[in-house]
Amino acid sequence: MRPVVAEVALEYRETFSFVKLDVNTQREKTLEYRIRGTPTYIVFKDGEIAGGFVGAMPKAELVQRILGILEIEETE
Amino acid sequence: MKRLICLLLILSLAMLVLTVSYAQDTDPDTLWAADVNTDGVINILDLTLVASHFGETPTADQSPNPDVNGDGSVNILDLTLVASHFGKTVPPPVVFVRTPLFLRADPAANSQLDVNDAITVTFDKTPEDVTVSTGVAIVDDKIVTITGPFTAGPLALTITWSDGTQTQTLTYTVKQPVAFVGVDPTIDSELTVNDTITFTFDSPPDHVTVNVGDATIDGKIVTIQGPFTPGPLNLKITWNDGSLTFTYTVAEPDTDAPDITSGTVSNGAKDVDPKAINSNLRIEIEFSEAVSGNIALQTAAGVDIGWLGRVEGNKGILELVKGKELGNEITYVIAGKVEDAAGNSTDISITFTTASKTSGIPIEVTDATFDSVVLGSEVPIVLEYIKDG
Numbered sequence: 217m218r219p220v221v222a223e224v225a226l227e228y229r230e231t232f233s234f235v236k237l238d239v240n241t242q243r244e245k246t247l248e249y250r251i252r253g254t255p256t257y258i259v260f261k262d263g264e265i266a267g268g269f270v271g272a273m274p275k276a277e278l279v280q281r282i283l284g285i286l287e288i289e290e291t292e
Numbered sequence: 293m294k295r296l297i298c299l300l301l302i303l304s305l306a307m308l309v310l311t312v313s314y315a316q317d318t319d320p321d322t323l324w325a326a327d328v329n330t331d332g333v334i335n336i337l338d339l340t341l342v343a344s345h346f347g348e349t350p351t352a353d354q355s356p357n358p359d360v361n362g363d364g365s366v367n368i369l370d371l372t373l374v375a376s377h378f379g380k381t382v383p384p385p386v387v388f389v390r391t392p393l394f395l396r397a398d399p400a401a402n403s404q405l406d407v408n409d410a411i412t413v414t415f416d417k418t419p420e421d422v423t424v425s426t427g428v429a430i431v432d433d434k435i436v437t438i439t440g441p442f443t444a445g446p447l448a449l450t451i452t453w454s455d456g457t458q459t460q461t462l463t464y465t466v467k468q469p470v471a472f473v474g475v476d477p478t479i480d481s482e483l484t485v486n487d488t489i490t491f492t493f494d495s496p497p498d499h500v501t502v503n504v505g506d507a508t509i510d511g512k513i514v515t516i517q518g519p520f521t522p523g524p525l526n527l528k529i530t531w532n533d534g535s536l537t538f539t540y541t542v543a544e545p546d547t548d549a550p551d552i553t554s555g556t557v558s559n560g561a562k563d564v565d566p567k568a569i570n571s572n573l574r575i576e577i578e579f580s581e582a583v584s585g586n587i588a589l590q591t592a593a594g595v596d597i598g599w600l601g602r603v604e605g606n607k608g609i610l611e612l613v614k615g616k617e618l619g620n621e622i623t624y625v626i627a628g629k630v631e632d633a634a635g636n637s638t639d640i641s642i643t644f645t646t647a648s649k650t651s652g653i654p655i656e657v658t659d660a661t662f663d664s665v666v667l668g669s670e671v672p673i674v675l676e677y678i679k680d681g
Contacts (some may be wrong), residue, residue: 225653227652229652231672232674233654233673234654234655235666235675236676237658237677237678240680241658242659244659245659246677254677258677259673259674261672
């Protein structure tokens with residue numbers, strides 16, 4: 217999954233930023249958002265949770281889900 | 293026969309003189325001289341002694357001494373003298389016994405004493421029946437030693453001798469004992485080899501000695517300066533009024549330079565998010581021990597950025613100054629030098645480079661930077677929870 221995220225982060229760097237957080241070391245934010253498995257994705261917009269999803273998936277599906285939450289049309 | 297006739301003649305003559313001068317007053321010295329055999333009575337025995345030495349020239353210390361009048365020869369005058377006091381009783385000689393005289397005291401009267409001082413009093417001969425009003429007196433020949441402890445304040449010490457007939461009063465001022473107040477470092481603490489131990493008293497102590505190192509006295513303060521030998525230390529301090537022992541542990545000399553154990557950024561870090569640091573308003577570096585020194589945030593060219601650097605305890609802190617925020621894609625150097633208490637120093641050089649604003653490289657956040665990076669972002673954030681990096 218790591219290469220997929222890296223590719224998406226690079227391709228969509230003008231649209232959104234990817235941020236990663238290690239559940240083993242950063243317990244406070246892991247518990248606060250009730251994370252139960254990895255990978256888990258939470259999409260923030262203007263500091264608020266816009267949506268989220270769980271699980272590893274192919275690149276196209278990952279992009280589709282993120283853009284869907286951000287209500288952005290696929291242009292690339 | 294001739295000698296006997298002569299003796300009888302003299303005896304007769306003496307008896308005649310006796311009858312004439314019997315009533316004369318006599319001084320004791322004459323009576324003692326006439327009592328030639330010193331039996332207490334002037335009688336025929338004394339006359340016989342003189343007569344038996346008649347014509348002789350006895351020495352002055354001869355005993356018995358028939359030269360009654362002390363003119364150097366035994367003659368008619370001596371017989372006459374004995375005869376003139378014939379029958380008298382001679383009073384025993386008065387033996388005059390002089391009492392011992394006080395000569396001096398040490399310390400001298402009117403001086404200051406310590407509570408446990410001893411006073412020595414010297415007489416011209418051994419005194420008898422010595423008593424003192426305070427303390428204990430020990431007589432050794434002509435010296436009387438009076439030992440305390442004495443009560444602090446004015447002291448009037450009266451010495452009595454010769455069965456109470458002689459007294460001498462000596463006045464002193466007995467000093468208040470100097471009391472221990474405190475010590476720094478406290479007992480049982482750990483010292484370094486070159487530490488200084490400071491003792492405080494309630495007034496300046498006298499005759500201070502220590503079993504380790506040298507004591508320096510400054511008024512009420514006594515300092516003992518190392519170096520001390522590593523290991524257990526039993527330091528005994530003795531002064532005029534007491535002694536105390538303090539235990540310490542002297543640590544082995546510290547030869548280890550302070551290490552950098554952690555920090556907001558690590559040396560060689562890349563893609564460091566400047567926003568996270570700016571929002572935290574500071575960069576911190578932790579050291580392995582308490583240090584002093586300086587720290588600054590510079591560009592790679594060594595130009596000071598203008599952040600406020602300080603070193604406190606085991607931390608180096610760089611505080612953001614408004615308008616001096618970190619930028620993107622810039623290499624910074626945290627530079628400085630710190631030193632531990634033993635003088636071991638470490639040069640600080642931590643180089644890090646901030647990330648591009650739109651690098652496309654996922655940034656790792658922590659609980660501490662989460663709010664500024666995620667919630668404070670101007671662009672949408674996709675937060676990926678991962679396990680083990």
